[in-house]
Amino acid sequence: MRPLGVRLLRLVAVLLAVTAASFAMISLLPGDMVTTVLGANATEDDRAAVRAELRLDDPLPVRYARWVGDAVTGDLGQSYRTRQPIAEALGERLGVTLQLVVLSQLIALALAVPMAIFGALRPGSWLDRAISAVQLGLIATPGYLVAIALIAVFAVQLGWFDTTGYVPLSESPFGNLKSLLLPALALGLEPVALYARVLRTDLINTFDQDFVWFARAKGNPTKRIVLRHALRPSSIGVVTLAGITLGRMIGGTVLVESIFALPGLGRFTIDAISNRDFMALQGAVVVLTVGFVIVNFAVDLLHGVIDPRIRSAAAR
Amino acid sequence: MGRSHVRSTAGTSSPAPLSRRRLIGLAGLAALASIAACGGNDPNAATTTVAMAPGTTEAPVFTNPSTTVDPSLNPVSGGSLIVGLDAESPGYHPHVDPWGNGGHVVAKAIFDSLASYDAAGKVVPYLAESIEANADATVWTITLRDGIEFHNGEALDAEAVRLNFAAVQASPAYSSQLQLLASMTVVDPLTLELTMSAPWSTFPNSLTGDIGTQVGYMAAPAMLADPQGGRAPIGTGPFKFVEWVPDDHLTVERFDGYWQAPAWLDTVEFRPIPDSTSRKAAFDAGDIDVYYTADTSDITAYLEQQAAGDLTVTIGAPSEPDMVMLNTRKAPLDDVRVRRALAMSVDIDRLYDYLDATGVKQKLTGPYAASSFWFAESNYPEYDPAGAKALIDEYVAEKGTPVEIEFAGGQDPFITSYQELFQSMWAEIGVTANIVSRAQGENIAAVIAGEYQVILWGGVGGGDPDADYGDFHSGTGLNLAGFSTPEMDAALDEGRRLTDPEARKEQYAIVQQILGENVPYIWTGTNQFAVITPPTVLGMGGFLLPDGSAGQSITGGRFFLKDVWLLQ
Numbered sequence: 001m002r003p004l005g006v007r008l009l010r011l012v013a014v015l016l017a018v019t020a021a022s023f024a025m026i027s028l029l030p031g032d033m034v035t036t037v038l039g040a041n042a043t044e045d046d047r048a049a050v051r052a053e054l055r056l057d058d059p060l061p062v063r064y065a066r067w068v069g070d071a072v073t074g075d076l077g078q079s080y081r082t083r084q085p086i087a088e089a090l091g092e093r094l095g096v097t098l099q100l101v102v103l104s105q106l107i108a109l110a111l112a113v114p115m116a117i118f119g120a121l122r123p124g125s126w127l128d129r130a131i132s133a134v135q136l137g138l139i140a141t142p143g144y145l146v147a148i149a150l151i152a153v154f155a156v157q158l159g160w161f162d163t164t165g166y167v168p169l170s171e172s173p174f175g176n177l178k179s180l181l182l183p184a185l186a187l188g189l190e191p192v193a194l195y196a197r198v199l200r201t202d203l204i205n206t207f208d209q210d211f212v213w214f215a216r217a218k219g220n221p222t223k224r225i226v227l228r229h230a231l232r233p234s235s236i237g238v239v240t241l242a243g244i245t246l247g248r249m250i251g252g253t254v255l256v257e258s259i260f261a262l263p264g265l266g267r268f269t270i271d272a273i274s275n276r277d278f279m280a281l282q283g284a285v286v287v288l289t290v291g292f293v294i295v296n297f298a299v300d301l302l303h304g305v306i307d308p309r310i311r312s313a314a315a316r
Numbered sequence: 317m318g319r320s321h322v323r324s325t326a327g328t329s330s331p332a333p334l335s336r337r338r339l340i341g342l343a344g345l346a347a348l349a350s351i352a353a354c355g356g357n358d359p360n361a362a363t364t365t366v367a368m369a370p371g372t373t374e375a376p377v378f379t380n381p382s383t384t385v386d387p388s389l390n391p392v393s394g395g396s397l398i399v400g401l402d403a404e405s406p407g408y409h410p411h412v413d414p415w416g417n418g419g420h421v422v423a424k425a426i427f428d429s430l431a432s433y434d435a436a437g438k439v440v441p442y443l444a445e446s447i448e449a450n451a452d453a454t455v456w457t458i459t460l461r462d463g464i465e466f467h468n469g470e471a472l473d474a475e476a477v478r479l480n481f482a483a484v485q486a487s488p489a490y491s492s493q494l495q496l497l498a499s500m501t502v503v504d505p506l507t508l509e510l511t512m513s514a515p516w517s518t519f520p521n522s523l524t525g526d527i528g529t530q531v532g533y534m535a536a537p538a539m540l541a542d543p544q545g546g547r548a549p550i551g552t553g554p555f556k557f558v559e560w561v562p563d564d565h566l567t568v569e570r571f572d573g574y575w576q577a578p579a580w581l582d583t584v585e586f587r588p589i590p591d592s593t594s595r596k597a598a599f600d601a602g603d604i605d606v607y608y609t610a611d612t613s614d615i616t617a618y619l620e621q622q623a624a625g626d627l628t629v630t631i632g633a634p635s636e637p638d639m640v641m642l643n644t645r646k647a648p649l650d651d652v653r654v655r656r657a658l659a660m661s662v663d664i665d666r667l668y669d670y671l672d673a674t675g676v677k678q679k680l681t682g683p684y685a686a687s688s689f690w691f692a693e694s695n696y697p698e699y700d701p702a703g704a705k706a707l708i709d710e711y712v713a714e715k716g717t718p719v720e721i722e723f724a725g726g727q728d729p730f731i732t733s734y735q736e737l738f739q740s741m742w743a744e745i746g747v748t749a750n751i752v753s754r755a756q757g758e759n760i761a762a763v764i765a766g767e768y769q770v771i772l773w774g775g776v777g778g779g780d781p782d783a784d785y786g787d788f789h790s791g792t793g794l795n796l797a798g799f800s801t802p803e804m805d806a807a808l809d810e811g812r813r814l815t816d817p818e819a820r821k822e823q824y825a826i827v828q829q830i831l832g833e834n835v836p837y838i839w840t841g842t843n844q845f846a847v848i849t850p851p852t853v854l855g856m857g858g859f860l861l862p863d864g865s866a867g868q869s870i871t872g873g874r875f876f877l878k879d880v881w882l883l884q
Contacts, residue, residue, distance in 0.1 A: 263564035
């Protein structure tokens with residue numbers, strides 16, 4: 001593994017690249033930002049005032065450099081649309097999305113691991129084929145449909161959950177879980193098949209390793225062999241995949257947070273894009289990028305925990 | 317309090333079944349109508365509660381609300397209500413933030429407007445004691461009621477009103493709404509004199525606090541002075557602001573120092589749920605208590621449930637029509653032949669079949685229904701697909717390129733299917749329409765920026781034509797179709813100057829004739845909103861004016877909660 005300093009430098013480089021790209025992209029969108037703010041028929045004086053306020057006459061690199069200068073001091077600016085400081089808005093929403101994504105990953109892994117184990121123990125059996133069929137169904141079903149179906153069944157018909165809305169953890173831990181479970185399911189079901197298939201393949205390979213045959217020869221029961229010996233070394237692929245899938249999940253929060261009316265970063269980001277609120281979008285991009293890089297850094301660390309050979313290779 | 321609580325008091329507990337038809341239907345015109353962003357209101361509209369015989373599936377019979385509520389029931393204080401909103405607002409500053417239906421529903425709880433509508437649709441003073449003009453309507457005098465305070469204890473006096481109007485004049489987004497206001501003089505603490513740069517006979521219409529008339533809401537001077545004031549609004553309304561978590565909820569509580577009888581409800585929570593399917597599901601599951609929709613098939617289904625006593629449907633009279641707006645600044649829509657051809661090829665009956673709206677919606681040939689005082693005949697095209705095809709063929713032969721347009725609408729599948737109906741009718745005359753499905757906010761931003769060609773829209777017409785001044789005149793920030801002519805500008809200015817209704821009507825007939833000839837809009841029918849509540853929520857149609865007479869409770873998808881109460 002690379003030293004922490006190198007990783008931090010890479011984080012800074014990634015942040016600069018991603019924020020510069022998003023800054024350029026929102027500036028390149030068709031139409032005029034001032035028109036979005038003031039309407040098509042605003043007076044020239046009003047337009048000039050807004051251009052001056054947003055400093056839109058400066059070249060793009062200058063505007064970006066100014067934004068970076070402010071951002072490193074912790075000033076992410078203010079939304080021209082809501083007039084709320086961006087840092088404050090992000091602070092309000094980060095927790096919601098963080099909880100949603102963590103819960104989604106837990107659900108995905110909790111479903112994928114048993115599926116993978118059962119499939120790997122009897123490859124080609126009726127159970128393996130049945131699990132594969134379920135996985136295909138999960139892959140093929142659009143997230144929007146899953147979300148609506150979950151609401152219709154578990155919230156409207158059965159009344160077990162709230163259809164929409166968010167309960168803060170500080171207000172009620174149980175209420176918080178209840179408000180996030182359906183959205184997390186909607187977000188977490190999609191990668192289940194992916195995780196299960198990767199883990200199943202790795203498990204089948206691990207079952208063929210000498211140390212597993214040795215454990216079997218010693219008379220260990222299957223449960224112990226799987227859980228104590230095979231699962232851990234087989235997990236590197238699925239853990240890596242979970243880290244990478246995080247980016248896709250963050251994209252999924254845009255849809256899920258809108259359907260379940262959750263006040264998270266996904267809804268904030270789509271509002272910012274829709275309204276060309278570039279300061280808000282830049283703030284969201286920074287948070288999401290940092291989050292993505294940190295999670296993948298954590299995944300690298302986990303590799304060492306899962307497989308000591310990686311740790312010792314890094315030490316050498 | 318969720319509806320589960322309401323239900324427990326009513327003795328009913330099972331959630332309403334969610335059929336596939338309803339699941340699909342709820343994604344319908346509610347979203348279509350909710351994309352309406354700017355425009356007027358309907359002073360002729362009256363709110364009605366609908367009464368139907370059990371099992372009846374015919375068109376609803378509109379009756380006075382008082383006939384449907386047991387007169388022996390007296391309102392009682394207490395309880396909470398959760399209102400589902402169709403969209404979140406960027407803030408709650410009446411002179412800065414653009415509001416759709418959701419924003420106005422919140423605003424009507426926190427703010428009061430200087431004027432409002434009585435049950436017959438006439439503009440009447442509300443916060444103001446009187447609003448009077450001199451002979452040629454160039455000087456208006458607003459006299460305020462004594463003793464009204466904002467939630468923070470500041471007085472609603474002439475200076476506070478002046479500060480509000482000054483804030484409007486300083487607002488790039490809303491200054492056009494007071495563009496004729498030349499100067500203001502505080503005569504005494506309760507009297508403000510306004511001098512206009514030209515006669516403005518319908519000035520009180522602009523003070524009603526609605527879409528296109530946000531000027532009328534009065535905010536506290538302390539809020540106006542605070543750059544973050546829109547995040548913690550302070551008004552004189554029946555409820556005062558408690559907290560706002562954007563995209564999650566905004567809570568208000570009863571203002572005990574209210575200048576009229578205090579509201580009945582203890583608290584109201586507004587929850588923005590942008591996805592219409594989720595919003596209706598939230599109501600059906602009892603997570604929200606108030607749901608509003610303009611989806612005709614949805615309304616029909618709820619009327620059946622009302623007949624069984626499961627809920628209450630309160631319908632506002634027709635307001636802003638539904639229509640398709642054509643951006644006349646963009647080719648090929650800058651050619652009147654193409655616009656007329658698009659209108660001539662739309663079979664309204666097929667649209668109504670699809671919407672389950674036959675017998676509910678009225679066909680239109682302009683912004684005002686045939687039943688309106690303001691209606692005038694025009695040369696608006698009739699359904700004639702053969703004639704439409706001839707016009708398109710002529711255009712294509714002349715320009716050498718086929719007609720291809722981008723047709724924007726909401727994201728609901730129901731809306732997309734509705735658009736596909738237009739698409740197929742236009743295809744029959746040789747026009748290719750590419751459907752674009754976008755979120756409400758994106759559509760509004762695109763329209764405001766002029767970056768669209770054809771879009772499902774609303775919020776124009778229906779009421780006093782002067783409310784459409786901004787939509788039709790060349791010199792405002794609200795002419796979103798980009799169509800105007802000097803003759804139409806002159807007629808709109810004259811209509812604004814005159815005070816005699818018949819004389820004004822002549823001017824607006826000119827406007828309708830020019831619109832009918834040039835077709836910047838394809839009118840698809842009147843629009844009706846219904847507010848759906850559990851049977852234990854009463855008074856939704858019972859908004860009262862300061863003198864105790866009935867006011868207009870529901871205008872479009874915007875309604876008052878002042879006189880709503882819970883059956884305990």
